[in-house]
Amino acid sequence: MPEHYLTIRQMCDAYDVTPRTLRFYEAKELLSPIRQGTRRLYTRRERARLKLVLRGKRFGFSLEDIRQLLDLYDTSGQNLAQIERAHELAKERLGDMIRQRDELTVAIDDLRQQMEWGAEVMASLTSKSTTAAE
Amino acid sequence: MPEHYLTIRQMCDAYDVTPRTLRFYEAKELLSPIRQGTRRLYTRRERARLKLVLRGKRFGFSLEDIRQLLDLYDTSGQNLAQIERAHELAKERLGDMIRQRDELTVAIDDLRQQMEWGAEVMASLTSKSTTAAE
DNA sequence: AGGGAAGTTGACGTGCACGTAAAGAAAACG
DNA sequence: CGTTTTCTTTACGTGCACGTCAACTTCCCT
Known part of the structure; x- marks a missing residue:
């Protein structure tokens, strides 16, 4: 084809x-x-x-980061050193990504707690008085 | 103090x-x-x-995003509507973050597989010949 | 053949997140 | 009290990732 x-x-x-x-x-x-x-x-x-x-x-x-990764990616059929280099970079990236994900996970939990707190505030406001103007 | x-x-x-x-x-x-x-x-x-x-x-x-979130964050003792709005925004953010984390998880797995493949290539090259020049 | 749609190369403009240099005021130090 | 830091405002510069014309070619279709 x-x-x-x-x-x-x-x-x-x-x-x-x-x-x-x-x-x-x-x-x-x-x-x-x-x-x-x-x-x-x-x-x-x-x-x-x-x-x-x-x-x-x-x-x-960044686009420049991506370009370098792409270049490594498709020239890395060339020789062992290239592949090892790519492997090293990949490990670093992997570390970055895992760290980033972990941070995200923490932030997500934080936000969840915030939301629970917010929900409680809302609940107390709605039950105690509709015109909470004091 | x-x-x-x-x-x-x-x-x-x-x-x-x-x-x-x-x-x-x-x-x-x-x-x-x-x-x-x-x-x-x-x-x-x-x-x-x-x-x-x-x-x-x-x-x-972006800084503008952050500004809006900060503003909501510390003016949201004001009234219910504000809090509800903040809650909505928080939910959206939460969704974004979870999606982002899921994408990261997929990408991490992809990268792990790539690395395994790379390791295999390296292994085969090192065992078969030290001067893989043909 | 002619005319509109799609594609091309410049080249200048834009928004964001600062960097950097200039010139002056204020505080801290010996 | 002078001088050396530290901090201030003002303003122009920078790198990135494109957006937005303008002025042409090139296709494709009837």
Whole structure:
């Protein structure tokens, strides 16, 4: 089957980004669609990379961070040192992410408690008086 | 005991931020230190608020988001509607945070698998040949 | 063939979160 | 009392991640 390409607009619709964003990512060497004349055509590889970019963004990585990770990611079939390096970076990232998740968990619990407290306040206010104006 | 104040420099050292940052936060109405003449003095309240600001930032909230939350947080002794509103916002935030944590969990698992795969590749390379140059 | 839709390259603008340099006032120290 | 820090305001600069025209080509369709 003949590797089916997407135009820039199809990409935009599929991933909810603007053309500007895709060209910007290309300028930053995050994507490199093939050219048919002057037009851009996006392969399966580019789609995969875009997904990774958008995902990375959701986790607060900068585009430059993401570029380096992507580069490691697909050049790391080269030699052992590269793979070990990637492995190290991955471990660091993993640590970051776990720490971040733990912080989130704490914050979630805090917020839950706050909400319970708020609910109690609301309850006491509604039961004692409707016009709590004193 | 006489509520012990901190100067701007002491704040900077304590929370690892620059004076510029503290003044910037003040301009954005996140902090409002008292003035002794022209000098800023930071109370316990300001310290608590700064902690919340820095925490919010780590979770990717914008300063404007944080300001609104702080405002709700300490004006929400006012009336029931305010508290209910705060409660609603808190629920939304909670949802966001839980979703974010779930995404993180998935990403962590992905990364773990990637790392296992990487470890396997490394293992096969090291056992088969030290100079994998063919 | 002609005309609108889609795509292209500049290039300048924007919002956010500060950095940084200039110039002056105030406090602290020897 | 002078001088050296510390702090102040004012203001312009910066990096990131795009948004927003403008001015063209290029496709596609009837």
